[in-house]
Amino acid sequence: MTSFKKKVFAVVKKIPxxxxxxxxxxxxxxxxxxxxxxxxxVLNTNYDLxxxxxxxxxxxxxxxxxxxxxxxxxxxxxxxxLLSRTS
DNA sequence: CATTTGACGCCAA
DNA sequence: TTTGGCGCCAAAT
Numbered sequence: 001m002t003s004f005k006k007k008v009f010a011v012v013k014k015i016p017x018x019x020x021x022x023x024x025x026x027x028x029x030x031x032x033x034x035x036x037x038x039x040x041x042v043l044n045t046n047y048d049l050x051x052x053x054x055x056x057x058x059x060x061x062x063x064x065x066x067x068x069x070x071x072x073x074x075x076x077x078x079x080x081x082l083l084s085r086t087s
Numbered sequence: 088c089a090t091t092t093g094a095c096g097c098c099a100a
Numbered sequence: 101t102t103t104g105g106c107g108c109c110a111a112a113t
Contacts, residue, residue, distance in 0.1 A: 004110075023095055027109090038109035040094040045111060047094090058095070065094035073094095091113075100104080 007031055008042050015055040018084025020077065022059050040064065055080070 007030040015021055021029075027036040043053045047067040054073040058064045066073035 002110085024097095027095095032109075034096095034107080035109045037093070037095050037107090038111085041092090041110050041112095042094095044094050053094080056094075059097090063094090067094085070094095089113105092111090093109105096107090098104105098106085100102105 004030070004032065004035070004038065005042050005046055008039050009048065009051055012043070012051050012053055012056060015052055016084075018080045018082075020055050020057045020061070022061075023056060023064070024059060026056055043067075 008026060011026050011029040012021075023036040023039050024033075027033055027039045030039065032038065039056075043051070043056065044065070044067065047053060054066055054076045056064075057077075063070055063073050063077070
């Protein structure tokens, strides 16, 4: 477990419900503003179920990929969005 | 150890 | 606005 991964995991774990951060933002918060690629790589290789990696999307707001399938990611994001909208 | 790949992003044309 | 090329970091081959 490298410090880089730990930072990335920490940042992703801190993402609030119904919130989506871009890989760039995650990398920036992790302390590696230019490592947005490595961020995706870490999530891809070391994907952990304790990590809401589905809240990490592309710069365009488009869903990048997901270890369990992009479809699941969509559903999760939609669900969380609705939950956060609970007035 | 060197090279390629990848859940990406930004700049220039 | 859309397309192409370049850069960046970590892991896999």
